[in-house]
Amino acid sequence: xxxxxxxxxxxPIAAMAVTLDGWMNVTTGGDSLSPQLGSLDVGGxxxxxxxxxxxxxxxxxxxxxxxxxRVLNSYSRTDLDISIQAGPVRINPDLVWTVDIGDDKPELVxxxxxxxxxxxxxxxxxxxLDAQVNPSLRFFARGLYWSRDIIHEDGSDLGWTDxxxxxxxxxxxxxxxxxxxxxxxxxxxxxxxxxDNTWNRYDVSVALHPRTLPRNMYFSGDVTYSVYDGKxxxxxxxxxxLTSRVRLMQMGILPSISVNTIFESAVDFDGGxxxxxxxxxxxxxxxxxxxxxxxxxxxxxxxxxxxxxIGTERAGIFSRINIYKGFSFLAxxxxxxxxxxxxxxxxxxxxxxxxxGLEYQFGNxxxxxxxxxxxxxxxxxxxNWWRIRSxxxxxxxxxxx
Amino acid sequence: MMRYARYLAALAAGIxxxxxxxxxxxxxxxxxxxxxxxxxxxxxxxxxxxxxxxxNGDAVIDPSLCHFxxxxxxxxxxxxxx
Numbered sequence: 001x002x003x004x005x006x007x008x009x010x011x012p013i014a015a016m017a018v019t020l021d022g023w024m025n026v027t028t029g030g031d032s033l034s035p036q037l038g039s040l041d042v043g044g045x046x047x048x049x050x051x052x053x054x055x056x057x058x059x060x061x062x063x064x065x066x067x068x069x070r071v072l073n074s075y076s077r078t079d080l081d082i083s084i085q086a087g088p089v090r091i092n093p094d095l096v097w098t099v100d101i102g103d104d105k106p107e108l109v110x111x112x113x114x115x116x117x118x119x120x121x122x123x124x125x126x127x128x129l130d131a132q133v134n135p136s137l138r139f140f141a142r143g144l145y146w147s148r149d150i151i152h153e154d155g156s157d158l159g160w161t162d163x164x165x166x167x168x169x170x171x172x173x174x175x176x177x178x179x180x181x182x183x184x185x186x187x188x189x190x191x192x193x194x195x196d197n198t199w200n201r202y203d204v205s206v207a208l209h210p211r212t213l214p215r216n217m218y219f220s221g222d223v224t225y226s227v228y229d230g231k232x233x234x235x236x237x238x239x240x241x242l243t244s245r246v247r248l249m250q251m252g253i254l255p256s257i258s259v260n261t262i263f264e265s266a267v268d269f270d271g272g273x274x275x276x277x278x279x280x281x282x283x284x285x286x287x288x289x290x291x292x293x294x295x296x297x298x299x300x301x302x303x304x305x306x307x308x309x310i311g312t313e314r315a316g317i318f319s320r321i322n323i324y325k326g327f328s329f330l331a332x333x334x335x336x337x338x339x340x341x342x343x344x345x346x347x348x349x350x351x352x353x354x355x356x357g358l359e360y361q362f363g364n365x366x367x368x369x370x371x372x373x374x375x376x377x378x379x380x381x382x383x384n385w386w387r388i389r390s391x392x393x394x395x396x397x398x399x400x401x
Numbered sequence: 402m403m404r405y406a407r408y409l410a411a412l413a414a415g416i417x418x419x420x421x422x423x424x425x426x427x428x429x430x431x432x433x434x435x436x437x438x439x440x441x442x443x444x445x446x447x448x449x450x451x452x453x454x455x456x457n458g459d460a461v462i463d464p465s466l467c468h469f470x471x472x473x474x475x476x477x478x479x480x481x482x483x
Contacts (some may be wrong), residue, residue: 306483308428339471
């Protein structure tokens with residue numbers, strides 16, 4: 001009898017539709033700086049009526065000759081993300097597991113003059129709860145825990161852990177705005193060097209999303225005031241911060257052209273001192289044409305200026321011109337100014353990158369591409385090098401059972 | 402024509418605001434533009450102070466550990482940290 005009841009309980013579960021998606025992305029490349037650049041990204045997404053499971057594996061392999069600082073690390077990262085909807089509550093446990101592989105382990109400079117250490121891996125479980133108690137009110141809470149496998153230069157395990165808990169509520173008001181109140185506490189502990197630091201943050205945020213705008217115009221804005229309670233690495237109080245962001249998007253400014261502009265500003269309140277901490281302006285223009293082809297052609301122009309205690313500048317163009325069926329010609333060019341950590345190179349590093357490429361898309365199932373770039377960088381002297389990058393993206397589609 | 406004028410006026414206002422705020426500013430925290438961050442994790446790999454993590458697909462900088470070495474700013478392929 002009890003087996004009969006179990007069987008009856010299983011019938012509705014088996015009758016629920018389950019969908020499986022999978023994907024694989026491979027990129028590879030090389031230049032005089034990094035002879036071996038490669039990444040493999042494989043994932044699967046299983047979805048039922050009120051639950052889903054994501055499993056993703058990313059393997060990155062990089063090497064360098066060390067002319068400029070690049071990612072030296074080779075690592076393997078596994079993500080497991082489970083989401084269960086139980087009435088108005090969503091329960092979302094997840095796990096991230098990163099293992100540093102290869103000979104070049106990333107070196108870390110430890111706080112409180114604790115010396116140099118070597119990172120070997122991270123395990124990070126987390127749990128998120130989200131409750132939509134009514135259409136306009138949502139509560140959320142999240143806890144994360146990092147256990148870091150970090151070995152001191154004298155061979156001892158640091159016992160480094162981080163813990164982060166946070167939560168809050170969002171109210172969607174009837175006036176095209178939402179109000180969020182949230183709090184967060186973060187603790188870092190490294191037993192071997194007697195490091196134990198906690199900081200807290202309390203946020204009040206207002207987001208505007210007006211719905212009565214002229215045709216094809218989209219606007220959003222948000223203002224967040226964050227109160228910090230804690231100290232930085234110099235034992236100074238972390239300043240409170242007022243952050244504001246405005247985003248304006250206009251579709252069809254000319255036929256098939258859309259423009260997106262973002263302005264961002266941050267002001268710090270440090271004791272009795274109020275100071276501007278950052279401003280940033282960014283704009284992007286997208287032109288789509290030959291839309292009736294298998295692959296629409298696109299030209300993207302973008303630019304960004306930022307000013308804080310450093311300045312960054314970036315301008316770029318990317319184009320995909322469809323030639324025949326899934327076959328397209330790619331071209332890209334980018335100019336960037338950033339600070340640099342390369343010794344003797346001056347405060348800023350100017351980079352100019354450009355190159356042509358080719359791409360073939362097999363419907364929505366696969367995409368193969370290759371691009372040849374030339375980069376010029378002014379360091380202690382002007383450096384020029386070639387780089388070849390290529391990739392394969394494979395998406396076999398959904399399977400329902 | 403009016404819709405172009407409207408948009409150009411907004412863009413001009415943004416540029417004027419930016420220029421008004423331009424200058425050697427002080428900062429106590431770096432900013433991450435979450436619209437542009439693609440969560441690739443290169444900032445995590447290059448940070449020598451363990452101050453960056455990817456949370457919910459975006460880079461998050463720990464203000465107590467960041468030493469303003471700006472390696473993440475230089476490394477970020479999208480220029481999303483500044």
